[in-house]
Amino acid sequence: xxxxxxxxxxxxxxxxxxxxxxxxxxxxxxxxxxxxxxxxxxxxxxxxxxxxxxxxxxxxxxxxxxxxxxxxxxxxxxxxxxxxxxxxxxxxxxxxxxxxxxxxxxxxxxxxxxxxxxxxxxxxxxxxxxxxxxxxxxxxxxxxxxxxxxxxxxxxxxxxxxxxxxxxxxxxxxxxxxxxxxxxxxxxxxxxxxxxxxxxxxxxxxxxxxxxxxxxxxxxxxxxxxxxxxxxxxxxxxxxxxxxxxxxxxxxxxxxxxxxxxxxxxxxxxxxxxxxxxxxxxxxxxxxxxxxxxxxxxxx
Amino acid sequence: xxxxxxxxxxxxxxxxxxxxxxxxxxxxxxxxxxxxxxxxxxxxxxxxxxxxxxxxxxxxxxxxxxxxxxxxxxxxxxxxxxxxxxxxxxxxxxxxxxxxxxxxxxxxxxxxxxxxxxxxxxxxxxxxxxxxxxxxxxxxxxxxxxxxxxxxxxxxxxxxxxxxxxxxxxxxxxxxxxxxxxxxxx
Numbered sequence: 481x482x483x484x485x486x487x488x489x490x491x492x493x494x495x496x497x498x499x500x501x502x503x504x505x506x507x508x509x510x511x512x513x514x515x516x517x518x519x520x521x522x523x524x525x526x527x528x529x530x531x532x533x534x535x536x537x538x539x540x541x542x543x544x545x546x547x548x549x550x551x552x553x554x555x556x557x558x559x560x561x562x563x564x565x566x567x568x569x570x571x572x573x574x575x576x577x578x579x580x581x582x583x584x585x586x587x588x589x590x591x592x593x594x595x596x597x598x599x600x601x602x603x604x605x606x607x608x609x610x611x612x613x614x615x616x617x618x619x620x621x622x623x624x625x626x627x628x629x630x631x632x633x634x635x636x637x638x639x640x641x642x643x644x645x646x647x648x649x650x651x652x653x654x655x656x657x658x659x660x661x662x663x664x665x666x667x668x669x670x671x672x673x674x675x676x677x678x679x680x681x682x683x684x685x686x687x688x689x690x691x692x693x694x695x696x697x698x699x700x701x702x703x704x705x706x707x708x709x710x711x712x713x714x715x716x717x718x719x720x721x722x723x724x725x726x727x728x729x730x731x732x733x734x735x736x737x738x739x740x741x742x743x744x745x746x747x748x749x750x751x752x753x754x755x756x757x758x759x760x761x762x763x764x765x766x767x768x769x770x771x772x773x774x775x776x777x778x779x780x
Numbered sequence: 781x782x783x784x785x786x787x788x789x790x791x792x793x794x795x796x797x798x799x800x801x802x803x804x805x806x807x808x809x810x811x812x813x814x815x816x817x818x819x820x821x822x823x824x825x826x827x828x829x830x831x832x833x834x835x836x837x838x839x840x841x842x843x844x845x846x847x848x849x850x851x852x853x854x855x856x857x858x859x860x861x862x863x864x865x866x867x868x869x870x871x872x873x874x875x876x877x878x879x880x881x882x883x884x885x886x887x888x889x890x891x892x893x894x895x896x897x898x899x900x901x902x903x904x905x906x907x908x909x910x911x912x913x914x915x916x917x918x919x920x921x922x923x924x925x926x927x928x929x930x931x932x933x934x935x936x937x938x939x940x941x942x943x944x945x946x947x948x949x950x951x952x953x954x955x956x957x958x959x960x961x962x963x964x965x966x
Binding site: 507508509511512520523524541542543544658696697727728729730770772775776 | 802804806831833834835840841842844848851852853854855856858859860862863864867869870875942944945964
């Protein structure tokens, strides 16, 4: 009986086996199996490595250079006399370079205080999907600024280091969806020399920024830094910028309104004198043009 | 009992020979070219991770390709391709499902090159359209190489090119397919 069962089972398998193999599968692709989920970096959280003023969680692609021309016009409250500020302009010209997918450097010069600045930005963790993925990008920025104005008091002994300022920033950001990206950026700014004895050398601030993508080529962006410790008692305010990123192919235009004049971290965090409530707001734009310096090699 | 093993061996052999009717690759090459005479630079992308399965018995053929796998020389072009044109987050893959219309002209057990007509449906950017093209199947040593090129009218697949760059991007992209298919063992 046992043998018979075995025989019939074997016979059954042998008869049906090839029949199953020969059966016509509707979806041939299923035969070769699903691809294993791979770790994949979430890209394009912002259109540009800057939200508006502050650094964004996004990086330049390796081998590219971002030529940035930034303009901030005069205050709107100046009215028709100064054509709502458009008669005046402060600018910063910058060159940023993408070295690795998570490493970039940049230099820039602003007309405001004739200040030079340079930074290095590195992300140990990038937001990704798949195995061993991270829900957020963590990036660090370290920068230096150098005031280029003549000494305010030439009669005293002045040191070169007095021109320098530094900033250190951590960016934690997440692209929540195709539409929404948010980030926070705790920042510390150190100034070697401050104007008044009562001004602190160290300023601690928390930056927040985000993007709402409105269409394939237009996004609403905003960027706010709240100074937590070290804000002088009067005359200085927290910088808030709101605007639109418009992508036109090779260029990204960032058009916005901001109460800040400065275009590096030291300047816009510690030296913003405008007030939104009093229309002491400036129209400004960042023009970003990315050049491919080194062609990406096709992976073999 | 002995007879059963002989039978089993014979049937297994038959099963293997029948499974060799299918051929596949996971490293097929798909090239995308939307360069026109007025393009300031070459608009070319290449993907070397396409999956293709061919059933030599019925002539059924299928392709699947991840849109994010297209690599461009310029990073910005790759960004625009994914973000603005094919929207690879929304539509991660392109698929083709069709058949070799004149499958009977191909002798899969004999080395040689055969000109074939492939008909089927291409799904790209969420839109499915009928596609027909001629290509070449080369049988050599039990392996098959498949080569074809066909045009894709981008507007057919709701891929819109903004007015500003409309004359710099071809309205019809050339798609090149090169696959080296190996027998599929179950």
